[in-house]
Amino acid sequence: MCEEKDGLHWAEDHILVEVLDPATLDPVAEGERGELVLTTLRKSARPTIRFRTGDIVSFTSAPCRCGRTSIRMHARRARASR
Numbered sequence: 001m002c003e004e005k006d007g008l009h010w011a012e013d014h015i016l017v018e019v020l021d022p023a024t025l026d027p028v029a030e031g032e033r034g035e036l037v038l039t040t041l042r043k044s045a046r047p048t049i050r051f052r053t054g055d056i057v058s059f060t061s062a063p064c065r066c067g068r069t070s071i072r073m074h075a076r077r078a079r080a081s082r
Helices: none
Strands: 015-020 034-040 051-060 072-079
Touching: 015 051
Parallel strands: none
Antiparallel strands: 015 034, 034 051, 051 072
């Protein structure tokens, strides 16, 4: 998280991040809450493919006040049901 503390910046060139509806596994729209799903892009020995974290998050593509333009995630305390 940057000094603005307005969401966690994603390293989009290292991790493919998806935010999916936990029930349907369809992508959610920007600003909507969904389950964080991760795929590593730079690991070759032990890649993680579509790892369902159970964390409920939302995301925004709006530029941050710190100047970074990467997508930012806002976490929620609740866990997705499985």
